[in-house]
Amino acid sequence: MTRIPIEANPYIENFDILEKTEFAKDPPWFRSLRKAAISHFAEKGFPTTREEEWRFTSVSSIATASFKPVPANRKDLFASGKIEPFLFGLKECARLVFVNGLYCEMLSQMPPRLPSRVRVENLARVLEESPDLVEGHLARYAPYGNNGFSALNTAFIRDGAYVFLPRGAEIEGFVHLLFVGDRNEALANVRNLIVAERGSRVAIVESFVSLEDSAHFTNTVTEIQVAGDASVDHYKIQNESSRAFHIGTTEVNVGKDSRFSSFSLSAGSRLARNNLNVCLDAPGGECALYGLYLLSGSQHIDNHTMITHAKPYCNSREFYKGIVDEKSRAVFNGRVVVVKDAQKTDARQTNKNLLLSDAAHVNAKPQLEIFADDVKCTHGATVGQLDEEALFYFKSRGIGEGAARALITYGFAKEVVARVPVEPIRLHLDRLVLRKLKQEGKGGEEM
Amino acid sequence: MNTAPDTIEALANREYKYGFVTPIESDVIPRGLNEDIIRMISAKKNEPEFMLEWRLRAYRRWLTMEEPKWANLHYSPINYQDIIYYSAPKQKKPLGSLDEVDEELLRTFEKLGIPLEEQKRLAGVAVDAVFDSVSVATTFKEKLLELGIIFCSFSEAVQNHPDLVRKYLGTVVPYSDNYFAALNSAVFSDGSFCYVPKGVRCPMELSTYFRINAMDTGQFERTLIVAEEGSYVSYMEGCTAPIRDTNQLHAAVVELVALERAQIKYSTVQNWYAGDREGRGGIYNFVTKRGKCAGDNSRISWTQVETGSAITWKYPGVILQGNNSIGEFYSVAVTNNYQQADTGTKMIHIGKNTRSTIVSKGISAGHGNNTYRGLVKVLPKAMGARNYTQCDSLLLGDQCGAHTFPYMEVQNSSSSVEHEACTSKISDDQIFYCKQRGLSAENAVSMIVNGFCKEVFKNLPMEFAVEASKLLGISLEGSVG
Numbered sequence: 001m002t003r004i005p006i007e008a009n010p011y012i013e014n015f016d017i018l019e020k021t022e023f024a025k026d027p028p029w030f031r032s033l034r035k036a037a038i039s040h041f042a043e044k045g046f047p048t049t050r051e052e053e054w055r056f057t058s059v060s061s062i063a064t065a066s067f068k069p070v071p072a073n074r075k076d077l078f079a080s081g082k083i084e085p086f087l088f089g090l091k092e093c094a095r096l097v098f099v100n101g102l103y104c105e106m107l108s109q110m111p112p113r114l115p116s117r118v119r120v121e122n123l124a125r126v127l128e129e130s131p132d133l134v135e136g137h138l139a140r141y142a143p144y145g146n147n148g149f150s151a152l153n154t155a156f157i158r159d160g161a162y163v164f165l166p167r168g169a170e171i172e173g174f175v176h177l178l179f180v181g182d183r184n185e186a187l188a189n190v191r192n193l194i195v196a197e198r199g200s201r202v203a204i205v206e207s208f209v210s211l212e213d214s215a216h217f218t219n220t221v222t223e224i225q226v227a228g229d230a231s232v233d234h235y236k237i238q239n240e241s242s243r244a245f246h247i248g249t250t251e252v253n254v255g256k257d258s259r260f261s262s263f264s265l266s267a268g269s270r271l272a273r274n275n276l277n278v279c280l281d282a283p284g285g286e287c288a289l290y291g292l293y294l295l296s297g298s299q300h301i302d303n304h305t306m307i308t309h310a311k312p313y314c315n316s317r318e319f320y321k322g323i324v325d326e327k328s329r330a331v332f333n334g335r336v337v338v339v340k341d342a343q344k345t346d347a348r349q350t351n352k353n354l355l356l357s358d359a360a361h362v363n364a365k366p367q368l369e370i371f372a373d374d375v376k377c378t379h380g381a382t383v384g385q386l387d388e389e390a391l392f393y394f395k396s397r398g399i400g401e402g403a404a405r406a407l408i409t410y411g412f413a414k415e416v417v418a419r420v421p422v423e424p425i426r427l428h429l430d431r432l433v434l435r436k437l438k439q440e441g442k443g444g445e446e447m
Numbered sequence: 448m449n450t451a452p453d454t455i456e457a458l459a460n461r462e463y464k465y466g467f468v469t470p471i472e473s474d475v476i477p478r479g480l481n482e483d484i485i486r487m488i489s490a491k492k493n494e495p496e497f498m499l500e501w502r503l504r505a506y507r508r509w510l511t512m513e514e515p516k517w518a519n520l521h522y523s524p525i526n527y528q529d530i531i532y533y534s535a536p537k538q539k540k541p542l543g544s545l546d547e548v549d550e551e552l553l554r555t556f557e558k559l560g561i562p563l564e565e566q567k568r569l570a571g572v573a574v575d576a577v578f579d580s581v582s583v584a585t586t587f588k589e590k591l592l593e594l595g596i597i598f599c600s601f602s603e604a605v606q607n608h609p610d611l612v613r614k615y616l617g618t619v620v621p622y623s624d625n626y627f628a629a630l631n632s633a634v635f636s637d638g639s640f641c642y643v644p645k646g647v648r649c650p651m652e653l654s655t656y657f658r659i660n661a662m663d664t665g666q667f668e669r670t671l672i673v674a675e676e677g678s679y680v681s682y683m684e685g686c687t688a689p690i691r692d693t694n695q696l697h698a699a700v701v702e703l704v705a706l707e708r709a710q711i712k713y714s715t716v717q718n719w720y721a722g723d724r725e726g727r728g729g730i731y732n733f734v735t736k737r738g739k740c741a742g743d744n745s746r747i748s749w750t751q752v753e754t755g756s757a758i759t760w761k762y763p764g765v766i767l768q769g770n771n772s773i774g775e776f777y778s779v780a781v782t783n784n785y786q787q788a789d790t791g792t793k794m795i796h797i798g799k800n801t802r803s804t805i806v807s808k809g810i811s812a813g814h815g816n817n818t819y820r821g822l823v824k825v826l827p828k829a830m831g832a833r834n835y836t837q838c839d840s841l842l843l844g845d846q847c848g849a850h851t852f853p854y855m856e857v858q859n860s861s862s863s864v865e866h867e868a869c870t871s872k873i874s875d876d877q878i879f880y881c882k883q884r885g886l887s888a889e890n891a892v893s894m895i896v897n898g899f900c901k902e903v904f905k906n907l908p909m910e911f912a913v914e915a916s917k918l919l920g921i922s923l924e925g926s927v928g
Contacts, residue, residue: 052517341845355860358827364855370870373842377870383825383855384863 010066012042015155027131030138030157037144037154046148053147056331056363057273057302062245067187067217069156070100083107086178086209088424094120095176096161100216101188103159107178117166120175123191124159134162137195142223142251147275149247153189153221160191160220165200165230174203174233174422181209181216181244190220196230203233205425208248210241210268217245228256228282233263235425239432240268242297249275254314256282263420264291265429266301267436273302280307280314291320292416294436295328295360302331307349309342312372318349321416323409323437325356335367336379342372349379354412356385409437463720466690469555469660472537473579478663479528482506485633488533492602492636495609505622505632512626518789519818519850522694522731522758530696532634534661535581552576552583559687561656572683573598575655579664580636587651596680597642598653601669604640611642615673619702619739619766627698627733627760631667635700638668643678643709652681652908659688659719659730665696672702674709676742681712683911686755688720692728694757699734707742707769712750714907716915719755726785726814729757736763737793740772740801748775749792750906752915757786762820764793767801767829774803777903781919782815782847791821791838791852796829796862807838808900810919811847818850825862832862840870841899843892893920 015038023034046063047054083097094114097107103122114120119133126133144154161177181188196202208218218240226232232252240246246269254260266272278287293301307316316336324330336347353362366379386408394404413433420426476487485506489499514525536552556576573587575598582600591598597608604612622632639655659666674680688695697719703711713736722729732755738747749763765774776792794803809817819838840849851868873895881891897904897916904912 343845353857355857355862358858358860360858360860362855362857364857364864364866366851366853366866366868368840368851368868368870369848370840370842370850371848373845373847373872375842375870375872379851379866379868381853381855381866382864383857384865385860 009042011152012038014068018156026127029135030127030131033139034155034157037151040144041148041151041155044148044151053304057300059247059271061271062217062247065185065217067185069158069187069189070102070183082211083178083180086207088176088428090424093173093176094171095178096120096122097178097180098159098188098190099180100183100186101159101179101190101218114171115169118169118171119162119164121162122159123157123162123193126162133164134193137193137223137225140223141225141253142221142249146249149219150221150249153191153219153249156189157191158189160193163194163202163204165196165202167197168199169197170201174205177204177206179206179208179218179220180211181218181240182211182214184215186214186216188216188218188220190218192220192222194222194224194232196226196232198227199229200227201231203235203422205235205237207237208240208246208268210244213241213243215241215243218247220248222250224250224252224260226252226254226258226260228258230255230258233261235420236262236264236274237429237432238266238268238272238274242268242270242299244269246272248273250277252278252287254278254280254282254285254287257284259286261288262290264303265432266293266303267432269299269301271300274304276303276305278307278316279310280316281310283311283313285311285314286316288317289319290416290419292413292433293320293322293330294413294433295323295330296325296436296439297328298326299328301328302333304333306335306337307347309336309338309345309347312341312343312345314342315346316348319416320351321412322353322362323356323413324353324360324362327357327359329361329363331363332381333365333367334379335369336377338370338372338375338377340371343374345372345375345377347375347377351381353383354385354409355383356409406437410434413437463690465559465687465718466720467558468689469551471549471551471660473661474535474537475531475661476533478531480530480532480634484532488634488636491533492605494605497613498605501617501622502633505629508623509626509629509633512629514626518760518820519816520758520760520787520789525696525731527630529663531661531664532667533636534579534664536578536583552578555658555660556656559656559658572652572654575600575639577637577639577655577657577668579659579661579666582637582639591649594647594650595644596647596649597640599640601638601640601671608640608642611673612640612671615671615702615704619704619737620700620735625735628700628735631669631698631700631735635667635669638670638699640670641672641680641682643674643680645675646677648678649680652683654683654685657684657686659695659697662691663693663695665698668699670699670701672711672713673704674706674711676706677708679710681714681908683714683716683908685716685718687718688730690720690728694729694731696731696733701734701736701763703738703747705738705740705742705745705747708744709742710746711738712748713738713763714911715751716911716918717751717753717755717759718918721755721786722757722784724784726757729786730755731758732756732761733758734761736761737766738764738774739766740769740774742772743769743798744771745769746773748777748906750777750903751779752903752907752918753778753780753788753790754918756788759788759790761790762793764795765803766795766797767803768797770798771800772798773801776805776807777906778807779810779900779903779915779919780807780817781810782812782817784813784815786815788816789818789820791819793822794824794834796825796832796834798829800831801829802832803834805834805836805838806902808903809838809840809849810843810896810899811840811849812843814846816848816850818852820852822854822856823864824856825859825864827858829859830861832859834864836866838868839899840868841896842870842872
């Protein structure tokens with residue numbers, strides 16, 4: 001992969017312009033954060049396949065294209081009917097809608113009552129009105145040094161969601177963050193910050209969709225802090241257009257006796273990469289990561305997860321499944337690190353891949369890195385195809401080949417989807433999976 | 448696990464019993480590496496022109512390569528100009544028979560438990576003894592030749608069977624394969640050569656014993672085994688070195704070629720000096736081993752017990768080219784004190800219905816770091832390929848580390864690849880259970896560790912299995928508590 005010479009890099013040029021105009025009004029700490037991030041990007045550039053972490057995913061198509069942020073004074077307005085299908089059929093829940101990375105108030109809504117001091121608002125507003133709120137938190141858990149995309153995201157922070165839960169607060173149902181892309185070459189630079197204080201509880205749904213078949217680029221970073229005794233459920237549903245690019249990083253810090261769960265579904269985009277890093281940073285922390293990726297056409301979806309057991313007495317569970325068809329390529333890299341003295345760690349990881357076509361590829365790399373002795377760590381990974389005997393069972397009962405294949409494939413995916421506890425989301429996902437499998441056309445019409 | 452501290456102390460201080468040095472006069476070439484040195488090595492071995500050319504090509508390639516840095520290993524840089532690339536015990540005259548081998552050498556091998564004298568030979572095992580850079584003796588040569596089996600040192604093979612060497616050398620591990628393979632190809636001094644003709648089942652175990660003796664030398668041997676159609680051979684390899692404060696480099700290359708329906712079983716018990724308790728000294732073991740199942744229905748299996756070396760960098764692999772061919776890898780790797788091991792395998796599925804099995808057991812104790820790194824690659828044409836991988840790690844002590852990096856690259860939808868790994872320590876319950884039945888903690892641990900490794904040991908030839916299990920005990924003594 002060729003690295004673009006720094007002088008010609010449009011992102012850096014663009015930054016220099018914005019730095020003198022739009023970003024000039026930011027508080028000094030924020031300006032220096034941006035500057036540090038852009039100089040890191042200028043130095044490192046986009047990751048290349050020479051780096052172990054990006055070995056199987058080339059981002060040259062992103063690096064060589066010219067994606068631009070949509071000007072800040074332009075707010076996309078359109079009939080709210082267009083986003084109706086992405087709302088899980090719910091009228092009441094707290095919802096923030098972003099179009100090409102910028103907040104759209106018209107489409108967003110708040111439930112009549114939120115518990116006191118709870119904040120669910122767009123980051124741009126918080127940065128403008130009370131930047132002190134986010135000063136200690138922004139870029140604390142998502143260091144821009146992790147990769148070029150995080151650096152780029154930090155340098156261009158504009159908007160995103162800010163969710164804050166004070167001690168003991170609880171939001172009923174869930175907070176829905178909807179990110180819509182509708183413009184070719186648009187760069188949506190999304191930055192979300194979720195802070196759950198002691199004893200609080202929240203479920204956040206991030207969904208990424210496209211209107212039309214647009215080729216946009218979403219570069220998103222979500223930082224989640226789960227303080228002691230708190231609980232955060234995080235859902236990420238990525239179903240962007242088959243021409244879109246998606247790079248997403250979620251960095252989570254889990255406190256004492258807290259729990260974090262993540263569910264990630266990747267079905268859309270031409271090239272998608274999800275980085276999910278969870279640090280179990282105090283004893284008694286727990287995390288459960290579930291993932292499902294469905295690939296067809298020439299899609300490339302890469303899921304990189306890392307769970308760091310930084311302190312003793314933490315548990316982690318990970319369960320990722322993938323259905324890989326046609327000419328697509330799936331990458332799974334699951335890393336579990338147990339640091340020195342993180343005794344009594346219990347970590348389990350499973351990755352299963354269903355490879356449906358000879359032209360498709362799967363690269364699976366589960367990794368365990370263990371520096372403590374009193375631990376129980378396991379991982380398992382499989383790559384296989386539909387079970388011939390299961391197919392025969394169906395056929396012998398009069399169900400056609402196509403329908404049987406579709407049913408077994410659906411069953412494979414269902415194992416993950418069924419673990420989603422919130423009903424409207426589960427139903428939405430179920431439909432999404434069915435639709436995607438139908439698109440893949442393997443006898444879907446018979447279903 | 449509360450064994451009396453004094454016994455642990457005593458056991459931990461037990462010496463590496465192969466750590467002696469043989470006082471023998473050596474024929475040594477100057478330190479350093481350049482084209483002249485390579486010419487000198489080649490001249491000393493009286494090699495045909497094609498060998499020298501091959502060596503020089505490898506050397507020139509090596510100059511353009513960089514030492515690999517991806518392994519999970521930490522060591523001070525190796526100065527390749529400060530190594531003596533050839534050292535051979537001085538011999539008064541060319542060897543006619545074993546009786547003419549230097550007394551001192553015979554005593555050395557006897558001390559190592561490898562008697563070379565006729566009357567004491569291990570029944571049923573033919574041994575090629577390699578001392579520093581050269582092979583000093585090969586037993587049962589004539590008996591094997593009656594069946595058409597060629598078993599001799601690599602130098603002899605170059606002299607007597609140049610066509611075979613030329614045909615197979617570098618076909619599995621080309622000199623451009625990696626940094627250490629290139630270095631080996633340029634400077635390798637000896638090793639074993641084995642050729643089993645069509646349809647012959649080798650009646651005895653073949654074995655090579657490698658011994659490093661001289662100071663500041665590196666050992667670069669090369670082994671080539673060719674099994675013709677329908678033949679079978681089982682080969683074993685053992686190694687030791689003296690105790691020294693400095694690190695010595697060992698970079699070997701092993702190539703196996705199995706033709707149609709042939710079967711090669713390759714077993715290694717690696718017990719190079721591992722360095723002292725503070726991590727001083729020890730052998731740097733950078734080895735490239737690979738087998739090619741070239742013919743249909745062929746089978747190659749690697750079994751290794753890695754207990755020695757300060758650094759182990761070793762990935763015995765199998766290229767499964769023939770249809771229905773089978774590759775197997777069974778490994779026990781032990782790291783104690785400051786030892787580091789980055790080892791695993793590569794299974795490349797090319798042919799139809801190829802199968803591979805990987806069983807890797809890592810045991811870490813003290814400050815040891817043990818890494819399994821494996822690749823299972825299924826190419827688009829490998830219809831119906833199957834792989835099963837299991838790698839388990841056992842942790843003894845809270846300062847050690849165990850790591851697993853399996854790579855799975857699958858490009859065929861009719862294949863199935865499975866990987867399973869777990870890491871744990873010996874639970875207090877297990878120890879309690881044994882102690883309750885009158886076993887000491889020390890014995891309990893040794894029993895559990897042996898049980899943990901049983902799956903691998905059962906694949907070793909009898910003589911080796913006993914040895915390996917004893918070795919495991921010694922390597923881990925003092926690490927429990």
